[in-house]
Amino acid sequence: MTLDKMRKTTFNNATLDEWEQVALKSLKGKTLESLSTRTLEDIILKPLYSLEDLGNIPVSLTAIVREAKKSSQWLIAQIAEGSTSEEILKEITESLAKGNDVVHFKLEKEHTWNTDQIKELAALLTNHTAILDVSDNPGFLNHFTDLKGLVIGAEDVELPNARTYFLNGSSIHQAGGDAISELASVLVKADAFAGETSIEKLVTKAFVQFSVENNFFMEIAKIRAFRILWQAFGQAYGNTDIAAIPVHIETSLRSYSVLDANVNILRAGNSALAGVLGGADSLTTYPHDYLTGATATSKRIARNMQLVLKEETHIQHVVDAAGGSYYVDTLTNELVEKTWTYFLTLMQKETVEDRESMLLERAKVKWEEQLAALSTRKKSLIGTNTYANPDDVLKKPIKFTGYKRLAEPFEQLRKSFEDSPLNTAIIPYGILKEYKARIDFVSGYLTALGILPIVAPENLKPFDLQKWINEQNIHYIVFVGNDEQTAGLVPALLNEKLSVPMDVAGKFEEYEDWLDAGLSGCISAGQSLLEKGQQLLAFAKKEDSNDNA
Numbered sequence: 001m002t003l004d005k006m007r008k009t010t011f012n013n014a015t016l017d018e019w020e021q022v023a024l025k026s027l028k029g030k031t032l033e034s035l036s037t038r039t040l041e042d043i044i045l046k047p048l049y050s051l052e053d054l055g056n057i058p059v060s061l062t063a064i065v066r067e068a069k070k071s072s073q074w075l076i077a078q079i080a081e082g083s084t085s086e087e088i089l090k091e092i093t094e095s096l097a098k099g100n101d102v103v104h105f106k107l108e109k110e111h112t113w114n115t116d117q118i119k120e121l122a123a124l125l126t127n128h129t130a131i132l133d134v135s136d137n138p139g140f141l142n143h144f145t146d147l148k149g150l151v152i153g154a155e156d157v158e159l160p161n162a163r164t165y166f167l168n169g170s171s172i173h174q175a176g177g178d179a180i181s182e183l184a185s186v187l188v189k190a191d192a193f194a195g196e197t198s199i200e201k202l203v204t205k206a207f208v209q210f211s212v213e214n215n216f217f218m219e220i221a222k223i224r225a226f227r228i229l230w231q232a233f234g235q236a237y238g239n240t241d242i243a244a245i246p247v248h249i250e251t252s253l254r255s256y257s258v259l260d261a262n263v264n265i266l267r268a269g270n271s272a273l274a275g276v277l278g279g280a281d282s283l284t285t286y287p288h289d290y291l292t293g294a295t296a297t298s299k300r301i302a303r304n305m306q307l308v309l310k311e312e313t314h315i316q317h318v319v320d321a322a323g324g325s326y327y328v329d330t331l332t333n334e335l336v337e338k339t340w341t342y343f344l345t346l347m348q349k350e351t352v353e354d355r356e357s358m359l360l361e362r363a364k365v366k367w368e369e370q371l372a373a374l375s376t377r378k379k380s381l382i383g384t385n386t387y388a389n390p391d392d393v394l395k396k397p398i399k400f401t402g403y404k405r406l407a408e409p410f411e412q413l414r415k416s417f418e419d420s421p422l423n424t425a426i427i428p429y430g431i432l433k434e435y436k437a438r439i440d441f442v443s444g445y446l447t448a449l450g451i452l453p454i455v456a457p458e459n460l461k462p463f464d465l466q467k468w469i470n471e472q473n474i475h476y477i478v479f480v481g482n483d484e485q486t487a488g489l490v491p492a493l494l495n496e497k498l499s500v501p502m503d504v505a506g507k508f509e510e511y512e513d514w515l516d517a518g519l520s521g522c523i524s525a526g527q528s529l530l531e532k533g534q535q536l537l538a539f540a541k542k543e544d545s546n547d548n549a
Contacts, residue, residue: 016050023047039218040178040366043334049326057333061228062323065279065332068227068244072319075282076306077102077131077248078299085111089120096128098300099307102149102282106133107140118143130162131248131282150207150248150282163246165193165206169226172359173211173252174403176367179222181359182210183339186226187233188346188355199237206245212278213252214270217331220322223247223278225335232340249275250284256291257407259392259414260383264288265301272305276315277322292396367404374406375530384410385529388448393418413533414450422540424453425474426505427465429481429489432458438505439480442523446478449533453478462496469500476539478523480505494518501539 020032027034035047046053078100080091088105096103103124113121125147134140135153147162154164167189169182177185186208194202208226212219227244234242251271256264265288272285285305287298294302310316322328346355373379380386384407394415426442428435439455446453456468456477469477477500479490490504494517501520508514511522521535 016048016052019048039215040369041180041218041335041338043331043338045331049330051326053326053330057329061329061333061336062320064231065224065227065323066320068230069279069281069319070244073316074276074280075101075129076303076310077104077282077284078303079131079284080105081294085113085117089117092121092124095299095303096124099303101129102131103128104131104284107135107137109136113140129282131284150246163205163207165202167193167206167208167245169208169210170250172363173213173254174401175360175363176254176370176404177359177363178366179218179225179335180339180342181362181366183222183226183229183335184343184346185356185359186210187229187339187343188352188359190233191347192352194237199234199239199242203234203239203243203245207248208245209248209250211252211254212249212271212275213254214267214274216270216274217328219271219274220278221328221331221335223249223275223280224320224322224328224332225339227279228332228336229339229343232336246281247279248282248284249278249280251275251286253286253290253401253403253405255381255406256286256288256403257381257384257405258291258394258396258398258411259407260387260389261289261292263383264290268302269305273309276306276309279320291398291401293399370406371409371530372528375409375528376526377529381406381410385448386444388444390447390452409530410448410533413530413537416537417450417540420537420540422451422536423473423475424451425456425469425472425477426453426480427456427460427477428458429479430459430485431482434482435480435485438482441525442478442480442505445523445529445532448529449536451536462493462498465493466496466498469498474500476501476503476520476536478503478505483508490514490519491517 023032023035032047037045039045076099078095080088080095082088082091088111092103092105103121122144125144130147130149130151132147132149133152138154138157141147141151141154141157141159145159147159149162150166151157151159151162151164152166154162155166157164167186169186172181172185190202190206193206210223210226212223226247230244231242234240251268255267268285268288272283275283283306285302287294287302289295289298315321346358349355349358370379374381374385377385383389383392392414394411398411424446426439428439443453454472456465460468468474477498479486479493479502481489483506486504486506486508487510491514493502494514497518503521503523504511504514504519505523507522507524511519515521521532523532
């Protein structure tokens with residue numbers, strides 16, 4: 001086809017009904033509803049969004065988001081950490097020279113700043129925006145009364161050029177909350193500040209922080225939704241033209257894992273891009289090995305993520321690049337509506353403490369939902385509950401971050417099995433091609449728990465199997481075969497009263513009868529990894545006790 005013909009080629013407009021008919025054919029009997037998914041926020045995500053979905057969305061939605069973000073730029077705000085003030089000052093200076101835009105650190109109680117260091121820091125603060133946490137020592141700010149930026153822990157300190165009313169969306173996120181909980185918690189805090197002072201002072205002194213994880217589109221929508229909710233909050237207080245406040249974003253540590261920590265680079269990169277597309281005014285990306293102690297290299301990688309986003313994607317030249325997407329605009333609007341309804345429910349409670357307690361209760365429920373989805377592998381955490389690396393060993397102490405982390409229960413199980421190994425074997429029966437899928441599933445399942453099974457020779461007779469178990473000092477076995485082999489051989493092996501607990505791979509109608517005959521349990525899809533891990537850990541500790549007796 002010539003270029004001229006290509007230019008003149010036209011396509012017929014496809015209707016939603018036509019798409020649905022084609023989709024139904026490919027689903028082979030399943031319904032279109034099977035393509036929809038429910039989010040943690042109880043929002044139903046459809047497989048396809050169209051112009052029709054914008055029918056119930058206010059026309060002003062995208063305009064509000066874009067007007068609130070005065071500039072397409074954002075500040076790179078990598079945090080400096082160290083055991084002494086000297087180390088912090090050195091890291092601040094080096095990071096500013098290598099692309100950081102902000103003087104960002106937390107003032108620790110044990111840090112002592114001498115006169116020369118304070119002068120050096122003052123010089124840096126004269127030329128750079130600050131993001132400081134002085135909760136442990138607000139008096140430190142007496143040296144820097146002209147600083148510009150965002151300050152945590154200084155609500156009562158007079159800083160004319162800084163914002164000190166901290167609307168912390170990260171705290172409820174750290175407790176396990178969903179996007180609606182985070183947004184509502186910010187509005188509750190804003191209402192408390194406005195009640196203590198005034199809406200006018202709140203607007204000039206407040207800033208907000210969110211933690212953004214790797215639920216990409218939901219996180220974009222969350223930040224955009226805040227811009228709209230802020231406008232609604234202002235209108236509720238009689239300020240119909242409320243000014244936007246700075247939005248600081250940090251990449252969430254909720255999905256960070258010590259296991260296969262390099263995957264955290266992908267998680268941080270995903271979160272950073274979502275933060276920028278959502279409309280962050282400043283952004284902190286955590287190094288991939290932050291949990292066990294960041295190195296100079298990992299800090300450089302974390303900082304360079306943002307530099308690459310700025311210099312190679314050019315998204316710093318576009319305000320609200322996600323605006324106009326049928327999916328993102330719909331998701332944003334649903335977050336706004338659900339959050340505002342929940343916020344009004346919270347405000348029916350008489351005190352701030354009661355509202356915060358209600359938020360924490362919701363966060364606890366949402367956290368348990370997330371753990372359950374991860375434990376049953378409905379959700380994946382690569383390197384942790386799926387595709388686990390058997391060579392990963394938990395050698396270094398894990399830093400306390402304040403975050404509830406999804407990987408933590410798995411890390412604890414892995415550490416427990418390092419301390420109390422469970423010698424495990426998979427015993428295969430039949431022909432390899434018939435049981436290969438099951439043996440791979442069982443092996444991956446056990447590896448995620450920190451158990452490294454060995455595979456017995458095929459088709460061992462009961463006497464030879466018991467002999468092999470004794471020779472290899474096996475503590476626990478899993479029977480693997482096709483459906484026919486399993487149904488025929490499992491009862492026979494149970495009659496032999498083997499010396500170790502035996503599980504079966506898969507789900508079978510005869511399972512309850514096998515349990516009565518002495519079967520220990522099963523390993524199957526949809527089963528809780530964490531519950532099974534605790535059961536197997538009890539076996540391991542029993543063996544430890546026997547060995548030490």
